[in-house]
Amino acid sequence: MNHRDRFLELQALLASHDTLWRPPAFQAGLPPWCAERPALTAELRALDEATLEHLVQDPDDALRWLAPHLPALVRGAELCALPPLPARALPEPDRRLDAGVPGRKRAQIEAFAAHLPAVGLPLLEWCAGKGHLGRRLALADDVPVRSLEIDPALCAAAERLAGRSRARQQVVCADALDPASRPHLQGHAVLALHACGELHRSLVRAADRDGAPAYAIAPCCYHRGADGGYRPLGPESRLALDAATLRLAVTETVTAPRHDRRRLVRDQAWKLGFIALRQAIEGGPVPSFRPVPPAWLNGRFEDFCRHLAEREGVCLPAALDWAQWEAVGERRRDEVRRLELVRHAFRRALEVWLALDLVLGFEARGFTTRIGTFCERTLTPRNLLVLARRRGAGTLQP
Numbered sequence: 001m002n003h004r005d006r007f008l009e010l011q012a013l014l015a016s017h018d019t020l021w022r023p024p025a026f027q028a029g030l031p032p033w034c035a036e037r038p039a040l041t042a043e044l045r046a047l048d049e050a051t052l053e054h055l056v057q058d059p060d061d062a063l064r065w066l067a068p069h070l071p072a073l074v075r076g077a078e079l080c081a082l083p084p085l086p087a088r089a090l091p092e093p094d095r096r097l098d099a100g101v102p103g104r105k106r107a108q109i110e111a112f113a114a115h116l117p118a119v120g121l122p123l124l125e126w127c128a129g130k131g132h133l134g135r136r137l138a139l140a141d142d143v144p145v146r147s148l149e150i151d152p153a154l155c156a157a158a159e160r161l162a163g164r165s166r167a168r169q170q171v172v173c174a175d176a177l178d179p180a181s182r183p184h185l186q187g188h189a190v191l192a193l194h195a196c197g198e199l200h201r202s203l204v205r206a207a208d209r210d211g212a213p214a215y216a217i218a219p220c221c222y223h224r225g226a227d228g229g230y231r232p233l234g235p236e237s238r239l240a241l242d243a244a245t246l247r248l249a250v251t252e253t254v255t256a257p258r259h260d261r262r263r264l265v266r267d268q269a270w271k272l273g274f275i276a277l278r279q280a281i282e283g284g285p286v287p288s289f290r291p292v293p294p295a296w297l298n299g300r301f302e303d304f305c306r307h308l309a310e311r312e313g314v315c316l317p318a319a320l321d322w323a324q325w326e327a328v329g330e331r332r333r334d335e336v337r338r339l340e341l342v343r344h345a346f347r348r349a350l351e352v353w354l355a356l357d358l359v360l361g362f363e364a365r366g367f368t369t370r371i372g373t374f375c376e377r378t379l380t381p382r383n384l385l386v387l388a389r390r391r392g393a394g395t396l397q398p
Contacts, residue, residue: 001079003369004236007356010079010349011238013072020070021346022245029285031339040069044338055341059252059348066345076349085372085385087114090140097139097165101132104254104379109133111375112193113140115385116216124148124188124212126203127176127195131158131169134191138167145169148176148184177202186211193218194382198225204233204358207388208365215362215388218374222246222354233361239353244288249351251344252381265333267297272336273329274305278314301326355384362388 014021023031034041047055055062060077067073090113098106113136121143125134128147135158138145147162147169149155155173162169174181176199190212192200200219207215222230223246230241271292279286289312296307302322309316359369367388374385 003356003359003363003371006079007234007353007360008236010076010353010356011236013076013079014239014346014349014353017070017072017346021248021343021350024244024343031343033342034339037069040066040342041339043069044341045335047338052338052341056337059344062341063345066342070342070345073345076346080348080352082352082372082384085115085370085374085387087374088116088118090114090136093136093139094165097135097161098132105132108375108380109136109193111379112191112216112218112385113137115374116191117214117387117389119189119214121189121213122146122187124185124190126190126192127199128158128171129154130161131171132161133193135162135165135167135169137191138162138169139165143168146172146184146188148172148174148181150175182206182210188212189214189216191216194220194380196221196224201225201231201233201358204361204365207362207367213390215367215386217358217386217388218382218384219355219358219386220250220382222249222351232357233364234357235360235364237357237360246350246354248343248347249354250382251347252377254378254380265337268336269326269329269333270297270301270304271329272332273301273325273327274308276328276332277305277320277325278309278312281314281317301329351384355386358386359388362386366391 019036020031020033023033030041055065063073063077090110093110101109109132113133116137118141123134123137123143123145125131125145125147128134128149129151131145131147131149134145134147137143145168147158149158149171150173152173155171158169158171162171172181172184174184176195190203192203192215195203195217197220200217203210203212203215203217223243226241226243226246229243230239230246275286289308292304292308296304300322302320305322305325306316308314355371359371362369367390369389370387372385373383375383377383
């Protein structure tokens with residue numbers, strides 16, 4: 001199936017089911033689809049805790065559970081089933097040179113690097129952090145690498161590591177979104193491993209002007225830089241998306257330790273308890289609020305609510321039964337976790353649609369492209385890789 005046809009079919013599927021995935025369940029009222037699908041709503045509410053936890057942790061099983069109610073999910077899964085891209089064997093790394101890289105991050109770097117074609121060009125590592133990816137490829141392929149990063153502390157660390165490894169790695173401390181950074185791309189194959197939001201989209205927007213012959217992008221955090229709404233890259237993008245909706249595409253995460261999951265569930269209960277309390281005080285829909293400082297979640301529920309009320313301008317009554325409102329939040333959390341299974345069943349479709357928009361954006365700017373996966377979703381759910389090469393500049397094979 002070609003990229004355009006896959007993109008348009010996914011777009012049509014998402015558009016025809018947007019009442020199921022646009023409204024967040026994390027709000028005071030029920031999503032509108034609950035009234036339209038009472039049987040599905042009843043079955044979700046009846047899920048026991050063990051089954052719920054399993055479906056939360058296994059999106060594929062959750063999709064199969066939902067498919068009798070939502071048959072379109074079956075076709076959606078087929079459209080999202082992108083194959084692994086071809087890989088090549090790289091020389092074994094010297095583990096002494098990346099001893100400080102966390103194991104999961106190291107595995108992601110290795111997988112990304114192995115799925116890149118050996119382009120025989122200087123490389124530009126976009127949003128490089130400490131330059132681990134660029135250093136790995138500089139040593140493996142014996143090519144010069146320019147690593148661009150905005151954080152001076154990370155740049156200093158990258159320079160130390162490059163010097164220690166004797167890699168042909170130049171570190172450039174600069175803002176990737178500053179127009180003054182664009183000349184760094186000229187003549188380089190650009191690598192972007194989990195560059196967030198507009199940091200990866202800006203590469204596509206300027207691909208016909210920057211003079212880079214090839215790109216490899218594993219996109220991440222699609223909502224970053226989209227506060228004014230999503231600006232499409234391809235010519236046929238029709239979904240209107242705001243930053244809050246774009247977050248749906250990255251809500252799938254690798255399973256966290258049990259105590260972290262328990263803490264997350266409790267934090268959700270506290271936020272929902274505050275939302276319910278605010279609605280009881282003010283009436284009407286409750287506006288969304290910015291993320292709260294982690295320190296506010298370290299004390300008591302009452303302290304959390306008082307901090308948030310002060311910030312949001314909510315006047316709390318003098319006497320409140322805090323235990324009651326905390327219990328309200330817990331009940332609402334249990335309901336939300338069940339209802340969110342429906343919304344989450346569309347998140348991979350949205351993510352693949354967004355990645356295909358990158359692909360079609362490149363193609364509209366004179367590039368040939370490939371898209372696939374570079375690792376299993378158990379290593380990182382952000383496992384999509386877009387390869388683009390300027391037409392006439394070679395192939396995309398490893």
